[in-house]
Amino acid sequence: MVRGIRPFVEGRRAIDFKGCPTHCRPISILPPCADVFHKIQNQVVTTVGRMGKRIVLEFSNRLSLVIEPRMTGLVLMSHPPDTTHLRFELKFSGRRQFNSIWFWDRRGLGTVRLFDPDQRENALGKTRLGPDALEITEAQWRERLGRTRRAIKTALLDQKLVAGIGNIYASEILHRARIDPQRCADSLNSNELKRLAVAVRSVLELAIELEGSTLGDGTYRNALNKPGQYQNEHRVYMRDGEQCTTCNRATILRMVQTQRSTFHCSYCQKWSGWLIE
């Protein structure tokens, strides 16, 4: 998402911020849209970045607009699919190919917040989010996973433990690392931790390169409203009942852990105790 909007947004001056149309139930936008508009109008976007799964637009007056898309939020440079689920439009000055960011969110679980520079650190910063999934070291994995007895799959989804892994990639990562999703996080041996650290990087880097996963019902789209391609690389996610293409020995299973689906291969990810690598 960040890569998709950055070239069209950095260096541009905000001239309008409009909230929901009247028929659209307002999502969580803080402060209210009118205040956001007054605080960022005529400010230039200095950087487009992210913290974990959140998109951060920083303005020349040091305010940060933080978008948290959650399940179905899309950050678009082109017009959204419909106006029913449009949550805000941010307009820029000048006449170029794209002149607005649209935030479109079908379920409306997403949030949008504007932070002062001093709030930023506490409110969304490192005290609340764990180390980024693309940066975290093997030593950090050992230290942080060693402090929880939850299932490893559940631990990977905890943004305070590590920031940036969601439900699809938790399953894909554990399959790649050949780790049973139900294993206690603090029971992973050194080889398993090593495999996990490598799998997190390789799965996420390829997924980012391929612009994410657009499943059958097709919720996720990139900034130009085009589908991603990582769904073609899925080895387990939404493939329950199919033969595992990695081992050709077992069927992909689906189970529920802390109210979320987990997919895994019972052969590739067989619980192997502390002895076997």
Next chain:
DNA sequence: ATTAATGTTCAGAA
């Protein structure tokens, strides 16, 4: 027609 599922997070309870 219900029910359960869906790239998520958080408060409040166990």
Next chain:
DNA sequence: TTTCTGAACATTAA
């Protein structure tokens, strides 16, 4: 303290 549950919401498939 840590971990689990339900709710916020819209839409679709079983």
